[in-house]
Amino acid sequence: MPVPLHRDPQRTREAITRWLVERFPGDGTPTLGPVSSPVETGFSGETLLCDATWRNPRGRRVVRPLAIRVAPVTHRLLPESPWHRQLRLQELLAGTDVPVARMYGSEASGELLGGPFVVMERIRGRVPGDIPSYHRSGWLAELRPADRARVWHGGLELMARLHRLDAGGALDLSFLGPAGIRHQLGECLARVTFYGVRDAPVVTRAGDWLRAHLPEEPDPPRLLWGDARIGNIIYSGATPVALLDWELATLGAPESDLAWYLFADRYLSEGIGVPRLAGLPSREETVTAYSSLLGRPLRDFTFYEVYAAYRFTLFTSRVTRLMERTGITWPNGQTPYVQSAALLAEVLDDAAGRAYARPGAGLTT
Structure with missing residues (x-):
């Protein structure tokens, strides 16, 4: 945008x-x-x-x-x-x-x-576009399905490389602030007024669900990209050559980045009513591939999917308000916030359908 x-x-x-x-x-x-x-x-x-x-x-x-x-x-x-x-x-x-x-x-x-x-x-290469969505048009849509899969998996491989960095040893990343989902979720919950969603029913429902299902995160925190998506990667052909945009970087569990990677792609296809490009791996294929790259099964991934959808909806609410100030309007009122909030509701329903009931430690604010 x-x-x-x-x-x-x-x-x-x-x-x-x-x-x-x-x-x-x-x-x-x-x-x-x-x-x-x-x-x-x-x-x-x-x-x-x-x-x-x-x-x-x-x-x-x-x-x-x-x-x-x-x-x-x-x-x-x-x-x-x-x-x-x-x-x-x-x-x-x-x-x-x-x-x-x-x-x-x-x-x-x-x-x-x-x-x-x-x-x-300036690194020579191409970035999959947000506007119009790379699912709708652009160089990624023009690739063969097998090459689209290479683009997707290449992004996963670089993200795994990031997650393998020793965030508590050789790299002193303490300047990024407190680590872990408890702190990160707490900040989101405390700032719903800033994002303009204080009274939004689906956001309130998601916040309550996240409080009740907070996971423990037993591993040492890793460096998180924060805005992990193929639209923040420069590609040469189908090969990734650089990662972009570090403003949302933090410390926590790699599952958080992977969930954002998947949700951002889902928003740019299903969320805006565009068919997903053939060849891009499914959620299940992506989870399996990333588990292999991490060298362990993913933990509490349903929680991080809900958290990604929740956080994305906070951001699109803010973006929608900022763009409206410039006079931008949308056909039939389908703002980025309306689209992402609808998708958040689907993610919550999916979580309920998976009977995800891990109680975690809970969170009170």
Whole structure:
């Protein structure tokens, strides 16, 4: 869901050029190509794409493809900004086997672009689109079913690589805050007013269910991507080459990321009334594959599926309200929130149908 932009192209190019001159003073003044924004993805942050070209003293051209991520200022999805946490995490991940974009530097003030920003290497490749959904059209829809399965499984393999990192040892990730589902669910429950769903019956029902079925999470917490989905992966052909977007990163059980991976895909197909692409593995196939990648059975996965649907619905409520402020309307009132809330109700019914009755420790707020 793209952020509505009202940037002056020339002023934006001048601001980026000034920053590059200050960042790379020995390289001289670069020539900046056209600045564009990807239209398929991204509501909570703005991304600018451009090529910067320098000429060295011998006249040789040096081209750096850039991606500039600007922190959200007017369209704030989350109650608190995770901006500095996600930059620090991306720097740490650059020293691991999890592929992320190289960071050239960041700017803390909003003087140049209206908000803090980070300048990164732009990795060549393609990202499955949210708008229109990759189930409806785009490069993924044009692939053979077998190659779509490769795209899906490739994302799972990179996510498992992330989950295998030693979050409590070599990597000090304490800056991400308290670990575990008890804290994360508690934060969601405490912020329903911010997300605009305080009196929504299906959200209240889901919150009550989650309180009553809170799992124990016996394993040490792992680094969680938070927004795990193929729409946050850059692909070269059907091969994943980089993971994107760390603003929702936290510490907890890998099941949480996998449930989000599945629900985000379900929303972009069933949730919006579009047939799911042939070749993409089913829920059952995905759970089996990820259990193998983790080296253990998944635990309490029904709980994490309900939690993913619940959290997704909180976010789409906030997104819907922000977009309505810009004058955006939807046919027949089918807002992102209405669609995800309907899907949340189905997930709750599925959970009841599986007779999921693990009591856990419970949660009171």
